[in-house]
Amino acid sequence: SQQGEEDPQALSIQEGENATMNCSYKTSINNLQWYRQNSGRGLVHLILIRSNEREKHSGRLRVTLDTSKKSSSLLITASRAADTASYFCATKQGAQKLVFGQGTRLTINP
Amino acid sequence: KAGVTQTPRYLIKTRGQQVTLSCSPISGHRSVSWYQQTPGQGLQFLFEYFSETQRNKGNFPGRFSGRQFSNSRSEMNVSTLELGDSALYLCASSLGQAAYEQYFGPGTRLTVT
Numbered sequence: 001s002q003q004g005e006e007d008p009q010a011l012s013i014q015e016g017e018n019a020t021m022n023c024s025y026k027t028s029i030n031n032l033q034w035y036r037q038n039s040g041r042g043l044v045h046l047i048l049i050r051s052n053e054r055e056k057h058s059g060r061l062r063v064t065l066d067t068s069k070k071s072s073s074l075l076i077t078a079s080r081a082a083d084t085a086s087y088f089c090a091t092k093q094g095a096q097k098l099v100f101g102q103g104t105r106l107t108i109n110p
Numbered sequence: 111k112a113g114v115t116q117t118p119r120y121l122i123k124t125r126g127q128q129v130t131l132s133c134s135p136i137s138g139h140r141s142v143s144w145y146q147q148t149p150g151q152g153l154q155f156l157f158e159y160f161s162e163t164q165r166n167k168g169n170f171p172g173r174f175s176g177r178q179f180s181n182s183r184s185e186m187n188v189s190t191l192e193l194g195d196s197a198l199y200l201c202a203s204s205l206g207q208a209a210y211e212q213y214f215g216p217g218t219r220l221t222v223t
Contacts, residue, residue: 031210042114042200042214088153092210097166098143100153 005101006089012107019076021104023089024069032065032072033090033098043088046074076106084108111137114215116201122221128189131218135182135203141165142184143212144176147198156199159184160206188220196222 007022023032031050035043049056049065049072056063062075076083086103115134123129135142143166144156155168159178176186182203188195198219202212 033210033212035214040198040217040219042216043202043212045211045213048210097155097158097168098210098212099155100145102152 006104010105116215133201139203145200
């Protein structure tokens with residue numbers, strides 16, 4: 001079964017608004033990563049947060065990690081039409097494989 | 111540096127045939143992972159290779175196999191194709207175990223009829 005589960009499955013907002021996506025996982029992890037996928041294409045790595053970090057920023061992206069709740073959130077501020085994509089969280093445990101969630105489909109309306 | 115390349119980009123096969131997909135990682139990357147993506151099952155891990163050795167394997171039948179060459183290029187093979195094998199097959203490379211970020215190729219869209 002998937003390690004990470006994103007919530008919501010789909011999100012539709014107006015351009016300029018903020019978008020928040022959540023990810024929950026089941027076991028202890030070394031790090032959690034977020035990826036973006038434009039329709040039918042490869043994934044693009046967005047940000048990695050290690051288990052000993054609580055928050056990380058990259059441009060308009062803000063990621064938080066709560067290891068006690070086994071959850072993470074991805075915030076995209078001041079959304080743009082180009083942010084329309086699917087967003088996946090992925091968790092890695094030691095040398096084990098990277099496990100992806102089902103993804104959140106984000107639509108930015110002009 | 112050039113990104114991860116996958117060939118072919120699109121493929122149509124019939125049931126029972128076999129297929130080989132190719133992946134060239136970013137120069138200097140020694141780890142290659144393969145994923146299958148379908149609308150129903152999402153992104154599922156197939157296998158990971160590092161320095162020509164399979165390091166991890168997902169829960170797929172033995173019809174799915176792979177290998178990595180000394181130049182880090184990787185191939186995956188699917189034999190006796192089934193309709194359910196229709197999917198986007200993604201390859202990703204990374205520097206290795208110590209470098210966690212994975213860089214994905216554009217994928218190979220396989221359609222089995």
